Amino acid sequence: MFTGIIESVGQVESVQPLGGDIRLRIRTALDLSDVHLGDSIATNGICLTVIDWGADWYSADVSRESLNRTTLAQWKVGQLVNVEKAMLPTTRFGGHIVSGHVDDVGEISVVRHDARSLYFEVTAPIALAKYLAEKGSITVDGVSLTINHLRGHILSLNLIPHTAERTNIQTWKVGTKVNLEVDILARYIERLLLGDRAAETSPESKLSMDFLAQNGFLK
Template identity: 45%
Template sequence: MFTGIVEEMGVIRAIRRGAHSSVLSIGAMAILSDLKIGDSVAVNGVCLTATGADSGGFTADVMHETLDRSSLGALSVGSRVNLERAMAVDGRFGGHIVSGHIDGTGRITATRRDDNAVWYTVEAAPALLRYVVEKGSVTIDGISLTVATVTERNFSVSVIPHTAAVTILGEKRAGDTVNLETDIIGKYVEKLLRPQPETPPPGGITWDFLAENGF
């Protein structure tokens, strides 16, 4: 589990590409203080397992499913990435619950400055936007952000200077692809409220029952 509070920006040192997978070598400093092989690290919001470590960084395998679901396949040597170690149980919960399991990608369609902040508008598929709510939380490339507005086609966030300076979001421009993870709570609530129609629980609550009783 992560919080969406980026600890540092790393840099891709090398990429070894397989037929449908990759091995990333990522340069880092701050997160190496207690990083062990087998630990989880969020890389641009994607939960990866450290498979090796040295004094200047770590390596991680990226499987086929992850490449299909995220923007990690577009990384190249020299690309900067957001890094966050798994949340410590004795730490402060500064962001929101982030699993590191990307729901899909979005595309930045516009950026604009608003005094000291920068607005980012992100276009995403309806299947993702259904879980994005105004004043709710969303993770963009591993960064915990608050949704300012949402429409049927996109959503917008307002980013403070500090966030733009210490993450790769400050480098993003219109047309760039970003990893998105929506609020995990909304997905579980929907799943629990919509049992499979062919096996409804005896006496359970259904959408028809709620409608008949004024909900």
């Protein structure tokens, strides 16, 4: 688990094709002195397992599932990425619960200054819209952020200068693809509301406004 509070910005040092997937090497100023084989490090919001590391770098194997569900397949050498080690029981919990399991890819659609803050709009896939809530949490490239406003599947974000300076957000521009992870609680609430119907094999969610009304959740 992670908190979405970025600890360092790393840089992609190598992307090595390997047996149908890839091996990734990231150089970072993150303190890796307490890292062990098999530890998790969120890299642009993707939970990666450390298979090798040194004083200022770590390597991880990336599965085809991760390549298909994230922006990772488009990463190039030199690209900046947000880095966070897995949280400890004693960690200050400054963000929200982040699993590092990316749901889908969104796209930056608006970028502008708002006083000293940066204002962004992100177009999320329509399938994720039901998991988004105004003033709720979302993880964008591993950063825990608050959805300020919501129009359908387009969400707006305001980022203070500190967040922009300590992450790769300064590289975002219109058209940039970003990894999105919805609040983990929304996923489980959906399954709970489905009740016994959750066991059905249809890949499509059966949670709808009609379903909620029929089961007493709406008046």
